[in-house]
Amino acid sequence: xxxxxxxxxxxxxxxxxxxxxxxxxxxxxxxxxxxxxxxxxxxxxxxxxxxxxxxxxxxxxxxxxxxxxxxxxxxxxxxxxxxxxxxxxxxxxxxxxxxxxxxxxxxxxxxxxxxxxxxxxxxxxxxxxxxxxxxxxxxxxxxxxxxxxxxxxxxxxxxxxxxxxxxxxxxxxxxxxxxxxxxxxxxxxxxxxxxxxxxxxxxxxxxxxxxxxxxxxxxxxxxxxxxxxxxxxxxxxxxxxxxxxxxxxxxxxxxxxxxxxxxxxxxxxxxxxxxxxxxxxxxxxxxxxxxxxxxxxxxxxxxxxxxxxxxxxxxxxxxxxxxxxxxxxxxxxxxxxxxxxxxxxxxxxxxxxxxxxxxxxxxxxxxxxxxxxxxxxxxxxxxxxxxxxxxxxxxxxxxxxxxxxxxxxxxxxxxxxxxxxxxxxxxxxxxxxxxxxxxxxxxxxxxxxxxxxxxxxxxxxxxxxxxxxxxxxxxxxxxxxxxxxxxxxxxxxxxxxxxxxxxxxxxxxxxxxxxxxxxxxxxxxxxxxxxxxx
DNA sequence: AATAATGTGGC
DNA sequence: GCCACA
DNA sequence: TATT
Ligand SMILES: [Mg+2]
Ligand SMILES: [Mg+2]
Numbered sequence: 001x002x003x004x005x006x007x008x009x010x011x012x013x014x015x016x017x018x019x020x021x022x023x024x025x026x027x028x029x030x031x032x033x034x035x036x037x038x039x040x041x042x043x044x045x046x047x048x049x050x051x052x053x054x055x056x057x058x059x060x061x062x063x064x065x066x067x068x069x070x071x072x073x074x075x076x077x078x079x080x081x082x083x084x085x086x087x088x089x090x091x092x093x094x095x096x097x098x099x100x101x102x103x104x105x106x107x108x109x110x111x112x113x114x115x116x117x118x119x120x121x122x123x124x125x126x127x128x129x130x131x132x133x134x135x136x137x138x139x140x141x142x143x144x145x146x147x148x149x150x151x152x153x154x155x156x157x158x159x160x161x162x163x164x165x166x167x168x169x170x171x172x173x174x175x176x177x178x179x180x181x182x183x184x185x186x187x188x189x190x191x192x193x194x195x196x197x198x199x200x201x202x203x204x205x206x207x208x209x210x211x212x213x214x215x216x217x218x219x220x221x222x223x224x225x226x227x228x229x230x231x232x233x234x235x236x237x238x239x240x241x242x243x244x245x246x247x248x249x250x251x252x253x254x255x256x257x258x259x260x261x262x263x264x265x266x267x268x269x270x271x272x273x274x275x276x277x278x279x280x281x282x283x284x285x286x287x288x289x290x291x292x293x294x295x296x297x298x299x300x301x302x303x304x305x306x307x308x309x310x311x312x313x314x315x316x317x318x319x320x321x322x323x324x325x326x327x328x329x330x331x332x333x334x335x336x337x338x339x340x341x342x343x344x345x346x347x348x349x350x351x352x353x354x355x356x357x358x359x360x361x362x363x364x365x366x367x368x369x370x371x372x373x374x375x376x377x378x379x380x381x382x383x384x385x386x387x388x389x390x391x392x393x394x395x396x397x398x399x400x401x402x403x404x405x406x407x408x409x410x411x412x413x414x415x416x417x418x419x420x421x422x423x424x425x426x427x428x429x430x431x432x433x434x435x436x437x438x439x440x441x442x443x444x445x446x447x448x449x450x451x452x453x454x455x456x457x458x459x460x461x462x463x464x465x466x467x468x469x470x471x472x473x474x475x476x477x478x479x480x481x482x483x484x485x486x487x488x489x490x491x492x493x494x495x496x497x498x499x500x501x502x503x504x505x506x507x508x509x510x511x512x513x514x515x516x517x518x519x520x521x522x523x524x525x526x527x528x529x530x531x532x533x534x
Numbered sequence: 535a536a537t538a539a540t541g542t543g544g545c
Numbered sequence: 546g547c548c549a550c551a
Numbered sequence: 552t553a554t555t
Contacts, residue, residue: 220552230539231552259553300548325545327548371551384551417544417549427543434544434549449550467551469540476540487541488551502542537554545548 014096016043019053023068026060027084035087055079058087062106071106080243098255100241129513130459131390134366162339163218163291164282205245209266210236212275219281222291224301235262246270289313297331297338297416297447298324327416334436337445341379346439348373353411353440354385361401365389370465371449376530382447383437386465392455396422399431399452412437413445422452428489429454430461457489459512464488466515470534471527478522484510491518 020039024032035058036046047054050069056079059065065074065081074081086102128136204210213232220229234257239246246252247270249263258266269275281287286308292315293304312318318332331338351369358367368374371384387402389395399420406412417434421427431452436445453461464472465488479486483494490509495501512518519526 225552227538228552233539234553257553261552298548302547327545382550419544430543432543432550451550464541464551469551472551473540480540485541489542535555538552540551542550543548545546 013041013043014090014094015039018044018056019047020044020056020058021047021050021054023057023059023064025064025067035084038091039087050077057081058084059104060084062104065104066106074106095254096251098238099243100238130462130515131366131388131455131513133514134368135390162295163215163222164288206239206242208273209246209269210239212269212278213239213265215278216275216281219278219287219291222294222301222304223287224305231257231262239266285313293318295339296328296335298328299331303328330414330416330436334445337436338382338447340444340446341381342383342446344373344378344380347380347383350383350411350437350439350446351385354406357405357409357411358387358402361405362389362394362398364391365395365398370462371467374466374529375468375533377533382449384465385448385450386458386461387450387452388455388458388461390455395431395452395454396429398422399433399450402450403433406437410438411440412448422454428457430457430489451488453489456511457509459514459518460486460490460509461488463515463518466529466532468532468534471532474534475518475522475524478524482522486518486522491521 018039022032022036027035040046045053050057050073054077057065057069057077059068059081060083080099081104082099082102083104086097086099089102090097213236217229217232217236220226220232238255238257239252242252244251246266249267249270252258252263252266265275265277289308289312290301290304293299293307293312294301296315296318299307307318307321310321312321315332315335318324324332347369351367351373354369355367358365365387366389367385367387369383370386371382372380373383387395387398389398397420399422403412403418412433413436415433415435417432419427420431422429422431431450433448433450435448437448438445449465451461451465463475476486479491480494485492485494485505490505491512492505492509493507495504495506510521512521516526
């Protein structure tokens with residue numbers, strides 16, 4: 001017998017192991033038949049029902065998908081939903097491509113946003129500003145958020161993570177925290193996934209790799225090599241999305257952000273379970289010391305290096321160096337304090353204290369806690385306070401009085417930065433205070449930032465100081481792509497001249513009263529604060 | 535070899 | 546130019 | 552470091 005030219009099914013084909021369910025809607029029947037045959041030829045199993053065995057679903061678009069399968073089932077589906085295009089491209093290239101770009105997602109249609117519904121008699125949102133909304137809420141019930149906080153890994157802003165966690169013989173404050181990115185990816189498979197998205201996060205397959213890369217992210221950042229740090233950051237994101245455990249570098253051949261060097265590292269980790277490059281860093285006194293020094297407020301990669309070259313090796317060495325700036329000395333003095341995260345409810349209490357004192361100093365003043373608190377985090381690295389006044393005028397000169405009151409009552413303790421522009425209307429009239437505060441009755445220092453914005457640019461301040469940093473960068477890039485420049489004081493037509501100048505804004509800012517108006521203008525999805533933990 | 539993840543103020 | 550902030 |  002001659003060997004078969006066209007085997008009905010090849011158990012070693014490139015699609016072997018896949019159990020697929022095909023959504024025919026929107027597909028030319030001829031094409032549908034071809035794809036079906038090719039899948040079978042290459043080792044896939046076609047399932048006629050959307051059963052538990054299914055590992056992949058293919059559809060032309062989300063409408064077709066939803067017509068065939070109900071959201072409930074899909075939300076529990078643990079495989080992947082892909083566009084037929086993936087199939088097409090794989091067949092064209094003759095190899096399995098990354099599925100990442102072909103994931104079919106469902107638009108969430110904002111079903112169950114917990115907050116915001118507490119606004120029964122208020123439909124005048126068309127003309128309402130963020131400021132007005134705050135004022136309305138204030139006069140109704142002061143029950144702040146009943147938000148549902150999920151995110152456990154407090155990765156966010158505030159204190160940067162210790163690069164080397166516990167093994168430091170020099171010092172280490174109580175940051176438990178298994179550092180870095182994708183590791184603590186909870187298996188929140190069912191929890192609140194609902195109909196929001198079908199993107200499926202496999203439990204830490206490849207944790208072996210991403211954990212190590214995550215440490216390199218932090219080390220390179222501490223060394224000031226931001227580009228390299230970010231390269232690892234991107235590689236982690238790509239690897240985390242893979243639906244399989246990497247067992248050969250062939251499997252990561254055409255992935256974005258993963259080049260020769262990354263592949264070599266993956267190879268080494270696969271075979272030895274570790275990365276000599278990392279081991280080297282972690283035992284290198286210079287790297288360890290610079291990383292530690294950089295955790296001090298006011299000391300960055302450059303200063304840390306200089307201090308190392310000066311011969312310093314421990315925080316105690318630094319404490320005996322009088323050349324440190326005052327801010328750096330304070331950062332050193334309260335090194336451990338600052339490393340303590342602030343429980344959400346305490347941040348909320350401090351927000352209330354500030355609101356009460358603020359009202360005494362200037363009736364009508366609006367004071368809210370932004371940053372990670374506003375984004376709904378369970379703990380906060382520091383306290384960010386954003387302030388304005390609805391009359392558009394009396395915010396001027398408020399901050400110095402406010403700070404004095406807060407110091408008199410021992411809430412504010414030491415200063416890092418204090419600048420006032422509101423009286424002269426320089427720097428867009430924004431006043432700034434950076435310093436330390438304490439919770440009533442305690443001595444533990446927390447970092448606190450106070451920012452006062454004129455009413456007319458309040459929305460920009462709110463966006464910027466709610467963050468997170470990643471969102472801010474994305475918004476600013478989006479603004480740039482539209483020929484604008486975004487910062488915490490406004491949105492400006494891009495200056496033509498070299499564009500590089502710092503502080504040259506050319507012309508006046510567009511005027512927006514709400515965060516939504518800013519998002520909308522940039523054609524950026526208007527995210528609720530708790531959705532801004534990017 | 536250039537570019538990439540922002541823009542700003544204090545120091 | 547460094548450092549901080551989101 | 553990855554990409555162009
Ligand atoms: Mg530092
Ligand atoms: Mg913060």
